[in-house]
Amino acid sequence: MLIMKNVSKTFNPGTVNEKCALKNLNLELKDGDFATIIGSNGAGKSTLFNAITGAFFIDRGLIVLDGEDITYQKEHVRSKVIGHLFQDPLKGTAPHMTIEENMALAYLRAKTSKNAYFSRINAADKAKFREHLALLDMGLEDRMKQPVGLLSGGQRQALTLLMATMVTPKILLLDEHTAALDPATAKKVLDLTKQIVAERKITCLMVTHNMHQALELGNRTLMMDSGNIILDVSGEKRAGMTVEDLLEQFAVCAGKRLDNDRILFSQAE
Structure with missing residues (x-):
C-alpha cells in the first residue's frame, strides 16, 4: 500500500539552522498493515507523516501510495485518500x-x-x-x-x-492522537481506533510514546532515530519481545541508549 524509497528532507539548508529531518528513509507497508512508531523527540516521526501527507515536498526519493506515485502530488489531493490525526484535539475540526x-x-x-x-x-x-x-x-x-x-x-x-x-482512507496516520487526553478518554479513543482499523482493514501508521502500546498494537513496530527507521520488527520476533528487549535493540541499532524520559516512564505503565 505504501512504498517510500530513499526519502530525504533537510530544512533550512545552508544555514546555521540546517536540520536533516529524514535521511535515505525506506519503508514498505502492505495493505492492512498496522505499524506503531516510537522514537525520541526530533527522530523524524512527525516529519515522516508530513512527507506522506504532502505538507512539504521531499528533497529526494520516491513515495508511492496504492501503486500511484504521489511524491510531488499536492497536499489537498492526497487528503482525499489519507486520514491524519494529530496530538492536539483542536486540530482536524472547525x-x-x-x-x-x-x-x-x-x-x-x-x-x-x-x-x-x-x-x-x-x-x-x-x-x-x-x-x-x-x-x-x-x-x-x-x-x-x-x-x-x-x-x-x-x-x-x-x-x-x-x-x-x-x-x-488508503492509509491512516495517527500522530500520538491520545497523548493529550485523560487516561479514561484516551483508552476509549484507542479502543475505538483499534475497532475501526480492524473492521475496515485500514493500513495504519501510529506514533506513540508508550512502549507497551508499541508492542501490543498492530502487527509491526518501527523505531526511528536521526531521521531514519533503525528497527522494524514483526511476526514471532515481535510477539516474543518485551519492553526491555525493545530498549536493548534500540541501543544496538542506534549506538546509544534511548534518552526520552516520556518514553522511558511508560515502561512502568
Missing part, C-alpha cells in the same frame, strides 16, 4: 461549525468526484452521520446541530477519527 457540517466537509472532501465540494448532503447522508456518531457512545448523535467548539477534547478527537475514516 470549531465554529456544527458537528453535522464538519462531518459533511470530511465526507465531501474524500469523494473522488471533481465537483464533490459543490455537492450537497441529503437526508440519507445525515442519517448515515447519525449512525456513525452513535457508534462513539458519547451522545453526539443528538448534538449534530451544536458547534464542535463546545465538545471536550476527547469528544473532538473521537469525532476527528470518525471524520478521517467515514470514507475508508
Whole structure:
C-alpha cells in the first residue's frame, strides 16, 4: 500500500539552522498493515507523516501510495485518500461549525468526484452521520446541530477519527492522537481506533510514546532515530519481545541508549 524509497528532507539548508529531518528513509507497508512508531523527540516521526501527507515536498526519493506515485502530488489531493490525526484535539475540526457540517466537509472532501465540494448532503447522508456518531457512545448523535467548539477534547478527537475514516482512507496516520487526553478518554479513543482499523482493514501508521502500546498494537513496530527507521520488527520476533528487549535493540541499532524520559516512564505503565 505504501512504498517510500530513499526519502530525504533537510530544512533550512545552508544555514546555521540546517536540520536533516529524514535521511535515505525506506519503508514498505502492505495493505492492512498496522505499524506503531516510537522514537525520541526530533527522530523524524512527525516529519515522516508530513512527507506522506504532502505538507512539504521531499528533497529526494520516491513515495508511492496504492501503486500511484504521489511524491510531488499536492497536499489537498492526497487528503482525499489519507486520514491524519494529530496530538492536539483542536486540530482536524472547525470549531465554529456544527458537528453535522464538519462531518459533511470530511465526507465531501474524500469523494473522488471533481465537483464533490459543490455537492450537497441529503437526508440519507445525515442519517448515515447519525449512525456513525452513535457508534462513539458519547451522545453526539443528538448534538449534530451544536458547534464542535463546545465538545471536550476527547469528544473532538473521537469525532476527528470518525471524520478521517467515514470514507475508508488508503492509509491512516495517527500522530500520538491520545497523548493529550485523560487516561479514561484516551483508552476509549484507542479502543475505538483499534475497532475501526480492524473492521475496515485500514493500513495504519501510529506514533506513540508508550512502549507497551508499541508492542501490543498492530502487527509491526518501527523505531526511528536521526531521521531514519533503525528497527522494524514483526511476526514471532515481535510477539516474543518485551519492553526491555525493545530498549536493548534500540541501543544496538542506534549506538546509544534511548534518552526520552516520556518514553522511558511508560515502561512502568
